[in-house]
Amino acid sequence: MYPLPAIATSTDRHRRDAGISRCGRLLRPLGGLLAGWAMVSLAGAEPLPPLGIDRTAVTVSGLSSGGYMAVQLLVAYSGTFSGAAVIAAGPYDCAEGNVEHASRRCLGHGGEIPVERLAALTRARAAAGSIDPLSALARARVYLFSGRRDSVVPTAVTDALQRYLLHFLPATALRYRKDIDSEHGMVTDGHGSACGHKGSPYINDCAFDLAGELLAFLYGPLQPRNEGPLRGRFVSFDQPAWPRDHGLAPSGRLFVPADCERAGAHCRLHLAFHGCGQNVARLGERYVRETGYNRWADTNHIVVLYPQTGATAPNGCWDWYGYSGQEHALRSGPQMAAVHGFVERLAGTAGACHHATLWEHLLAGRLYLAWGMAYASGSGEALGGFWPTRRLGLRQTGPARYERTSCPATSRP
Numbered sequence: 001m002y003p004l005p006a007i008a009t010s011t012d013r014h015r016r017d018a019g020i021s022r023c024g025r026l027l028r029p030l031g032g033l034l035a036g037w038a039m040v041s042l043a044g045a046e047p048l049p050p051l052g053i054d055r056t057a058v059t060v061s062g063l064s065s066g067g068y069m070a071v072q073l074l075v076a077y078s079g080t081f082s083g084a085a086v087i088a089a090g091p092y093d094c095a096e097g098n099v100e101h102a103s104r105r106c107l108g109h110g111g112e113i114p115v116e117r118l119a120a121l122t123r124a125r126a127a128a129g130s131i132d133p134l135s136a137l138a139r140a141r142v143y144l145f146s147g148r149r150d151s152v153v154p155t156a157v158t159d160a161l162q163r164y165l166l167h168f169l170p171a172t173a174l175r176y177r178k179d180i181d182s183e184h185g186m187v188t189d190g191h192g193s194a195c196g197h198k199g200s201p202y203i204n205d206c207a208f209d210l211a212g213e214l215l216a217f218l219y220g221p222l223q224p225r226n227e228g229p230l231r232g233r234f235v236s237f238d239q240p241a242w243p244r245d246h247g248l249a250p251s252g253r254l255f256v257p258a259d260c261e262r263a264g265a266h267c268r269l270h271l272a273f274h275g276c277g278q279n280v281a282r283l284g285e286r287y288v289r290e291t292g293y294n295r296w297a298d299t300n301h302i303v304v305l306y307p308q309t310g311a312t313a314p315n316g317c318w319d320w321y322g323y324s325g326q327e328h329a330l331r332s333g334p335q336m337a338a339v340h341g342f343v344e345r346l347a348g349t350a351g352a353c354h355h356a357t358l359w360e361h362l363l364a365g366r367l368y369l370a371w372g373m374a375y376a377s378g379s380g381e382a383l384g385g386f387w388p389t390r391r392l393g394l395r396q397t398g399p400a401r402y403e404r405t406s407c408p409a410t411s412r413p
Helices: 011-030 065-075 097-101 115-128 155-165 210-219 243-244 286-289 292-295 332-347 356-363
Strands: 058-063 082-086 139-143 175-178 186-189 201-206 233-238 251-257 269-272 304-307 353-357 367-372 373-376 383-384 393-396 401-405
Touching: 058 065, 058 210, 065 139, 065 269, 065 332, 082 210, 115 155, 139 155, 155 175, 175 201, 201 286, 210 269, 210 292, 243 332, 251 292, 269 292, 269 332, 286 367, 292 304, 304 332, 332 356, 353 356, 356 367, 356 393, 373 401
Parallel strands: 058 082, 058 269, 082 139, 139 175, 186 201, 269 304
Antiparallel strands: 233 251, 251 304, 353 393, 367 373, 373 383, 393 401
């Protein structure tokens, strides 16, 4: 994990964050935080396909800042994620929005991690409704990993995560591996630097299949991995435009096994978060293609989503300490809401297409209005100014969720 830049504390920054928070609260009743999204088509990227993912089998993993992101998603959206694998990271909201805490105690460089206080904070946020009820978290499965030679995020930090999780999960729901002599990085059995190497690409060949072990813990026994050419395909998908000011890249990556393209396949979904300095802009697709997930996914009906940070993310890190604003670890956090939107899109199914006037769409509940602008219900996709007689197509992509598309003029209104 790279050194952390200071979080801006100027009056303008506070006003901007406060404005974002107020806008978020205004927009949620009108269709959720996603109303700010403008799904701009990018060259070489495409919208996430509605694959009808099994909503009971959505899991997440991540390394370093991605590990902290995995913890945030598991805790804040525990009703969505049934399990998580965390590699070299600490407890939920470890830094409490303070960059000094992030760079010291949360990276093992001095000061105790206040596990009891963070657990109490979690309970308070659940009671306030800013994260999901803790009853769902109690049913999750969590795999933890810390390399014995990790000098970036020492094992003591992940030990604190274990203590934190035991406030909410039974010990039988946890598995913790810390017996591999690896430095800081994603451990594989055939790609990357030497096991004890510290530095880019932070993918370390330790003759240990970490991706396979964590997926088997989260999902149960798996079919043997694909040792030959993958049958599935890689997709470069549009990431929402609005959160790019908060660290997201224009596009992310998706691996779709061939069997998951079929209607009614109901495949599982795993989200894999890179660490700092490992996004596509810095490493190309090495983290996407060389960390071991896809070979298991290809033979086990698991779609793998690789969200990506972009140019505005400090050091390419995910926001685990507050650079995107005070809500970074809540459901309403910009990165959190965006990633949850990806899951909702993948869990949808291709539904009826409606070619109608904006007025007809409004009456049918397929769009809503905000400040004279029209937005697709559920997805929040921006549709432009509201002219009642203007016609366009909206396709249902999930329960009460619509997205703009090209429908035949004869489609039902």
